[in-house]
Amino acid sequence: MLRFGRALGRKLGRPSVQGIRFRMGLAMAAALLPILILSANQTQVEFRRQAEERRLDLQLAAERSAVDAKAQIDSTTILLQTLAPEAAGFYCEPRLTALVSRLDSISGLRRFNEAGDEVCASRRSGQAADDAAASHVRDQDWFQRLRNGEEVVMARAPGAPDSLIVAVRSQRPLGAFQGAVAAVIPLSTLQPDISDPALPPGSQSAITDADGRILTSTDASAFAVRRAGGLKTWIQGIPRGEASLHETRNKEGRPHVYAATRLAGRDLFVLLSAPSSGLLSWARLNPIGVLLLPLAAWLTAFLAVMLLSERIIIRWLAYLERIAAIYARGRFSVRPVQAERAPAEIRVLARTLGVLGDNITRRDQALLDSLDEKDALMREIHHRVKNNLQIISSLLSMQQRAVSDPAARAALGDTRQRITALALIYRTLYQSDDIRAADSRAFLSELVGQLIAGEATRGPLVTSAVEADQLVIDPDKLAPVALWLVEAVSNAQKHAFAGRGGDLQVRFKVQGDTSVLEVQDDGPGVSEDDAAGVGRTLMTAFAKQLRGQAEIIDAPGGGSIARLTFPTPEAVVPSEGAGTATPSSR
Incomplete structure (x- = not known):
């Protein structure tokens, strides 16, 4: 009995049982039930x-x-x-x-x-x-x-x-x-x-x-x-x-x-x-008139309602449901033209659905045009910001060449590198398919290349290698990362590679909820003077903006490692057609 109750509960929970056809059939069965009751009453009286x-x-x-x-x-x-x-x-x-x-x-x-x-x-x-x-x-x-x-x-x-x-x-x-x-x-x-x-x-x-x-x-x-x-x-x-x-x-x-x-x-x-006479004795004497005819009439009406509801209502509702499913997939060019043969109420519903598709198409086109215009404006803004930052960087470069004090020249050089990093962010944004975010792998590779190339003519040779996971993030999170990297690379150039050159390795790993950015050199290692510099102070400040922490430690094979550990920023889903993608670890 318990198994029958569970099977019945699962049967009644199906959409076919809860649909219009079943409910109409059930309503018709209830409407015709008095016929069976009257027949049963007549049978009882005759009995x-x-x-x-x-x-x-x-x-x-x-x-x-x-x-x-x-x-x-x-x-x-x-x-x-x-x-x-x-x-x-x-x-x-x-x-x-x-x-x-x-x-x-x-x-x-x-x-x-x-x-x-x-x-x-x-x-x-x-x-x-x-x-x-x-x-x-x-x-x-x-x-x-x-x-x-x-x-x-x-x-x-x-x-x-x-x-x-x-x-x-x-x-x-x-x-x-x-x-x-x-x-x-x-x-x-x-x-x-x-x-x-x-x-x-x-x-x-x-x-x-x-x-x-x-x-x-x-x-x-x-x-x-x-x-x-x-x-x-x-x-x-x-x-x-x-x-x-x-x-x-x-x-x-x-x-x-x-x-x-x-x-x-x-x-x-x-x-x-x-x-003694049984309850159905009279029904056995006259089964057709007492039981079979009323029951046949009841079943015929029930089946007729089920069939007619299928032909008149259910199949057209299923057709409109398929049209709505196509709309849900973003294809609004389809129109329910076959519903013109349906009953008047279904035709009205189909026309309303068609008008809805037209309105959505027009609205989507207007939104796309607005987005294209906004995209063009944002690219223009990013381009102008980049140009302005490049102008500032050029002015600082000119000022740096005019200054004879080595400390001042170094300070202006550091500032110019930071501005160059910010300009690179804006250039990456307006050149990418999606102006809302940038790919960390390509950006870090290009930034390290610029930083190393900028100092290549003024000292011994420094080689670099970048190993980065792909992560599409917004500029607000990318700017602190870029500025921290500028400080870490500048620190290696000043203390590890000064007068000798060397090898620089940059690694960016996305480890689930935590991301790690490391800059490793093959210099003499960490000294006490490094902990009191301006660069170390800025690196700590940029780490706090990312709700992370920064540290400089000795590398196992010699040299030092500047490490930034911070919570992985929420990945930005690229818009349709974008060339970048989120890393597999995310």
Whole structure:
């Protein structure tokens, strides 16, 4: 059950189940549900009517069945009452035998005195008749009842389970008990007829005594019930001259209806049994009219709604969904022209979608034109800033040549290098495909080349090598990096390569969230004077702008390493068509 609930939950969670088609079908099914309810109500009414008719048929059949058996018992009772006043004599036995031979419904006649001894009896039935009623009956219940004043008594014959004793009281003129006259009747002659066409199928009949014991029946199992005491309590409460109905379950647990009526006095009852009508019994008799036609109409309407919703609505919505997906990919030139064959509401939606595509196309074109204009302006601005910085650098170079003081010349040279680095940034920006950012690898390579080339004519040879990861970053983060590199290279040129030349290595590594820029020389190593210079102070300041730290340490093979460690700036995604890319480590 739990697996079924989970499978049903997954099924109801699918888009096809939550869509318009399913909901329309569900709504139509709910709208047509009253048809099924009305059909079920009619079936229930017909079932009740049928069940009531079956109960009435069973009750009337019980009364009809009792009529024949009652007439036979009444005629036997009248015969016995006629014989009761006669005294037993020499001709008693021949007379009783002669009567039995003329009556097919009686198998024996007997007369008993007040002590319960047999006085005479018919001999037509031979020994079987003698066994039907014992010679001494004074201790039997039916004889005691006659002695106590009852006029007519019926009981099963001792020694003959298939026979019934009908006995009447014989008394003297003053009312004193004189004995009894008894007739033995085969129970088979009293068996109610179940061939009545009015009886429900599966009906069975029986004759019972007042204690509910079956005397004779067509099927005894049909009268075995679950309730304690069987049918005794119900049978004893049946009014005289009326038939009564009772419904209960038999031993197998199946519902049965029982109809009973008194046969004679309070001793015998006719009992009929029939299976109770099931809820769908009428539907089984008329399945097409009661169940199949309403169900077919309901299913036809449901399937028609599902099919029509697919043809009229769903397929056009799916078509518009495909158009919208194309728009989502940036292709606004497609128009939903096929929707002109759709219903009016879908056509309106398609036209609205087409107008939306036109508006987006025009807006995108306007934005692209604006961006191109802005790009051109920004490139012009970067170009002018670069030119201005170049002019400043040229002026500083002229001033540097006019100054004779070595310290002043060095200070002006350092300043010119810093301005050159900034000018290089702006040149890189306006020459790149994307003016918002620059590629760190190309920029660092070009900057180191300019710094080394600028000093190549004024001293010994310095070789350089640049190894850099690619990282596209904005100018705000690139400027501190460039200025720190200028200070690190200038420091190496002043202290490591002065008067001797050497080899310079620049490494830029992007290590996830941390980036490392190193400048390594092969000079004499770190000295105490380096820690107090202006360059070292500027390097520390530029590192703080990047929220990093700067340090100068001895290289393992000799020389020193200036190292800048800082958080990796957020990579800028290049615009479409840009030639640069972010590093694989990012």
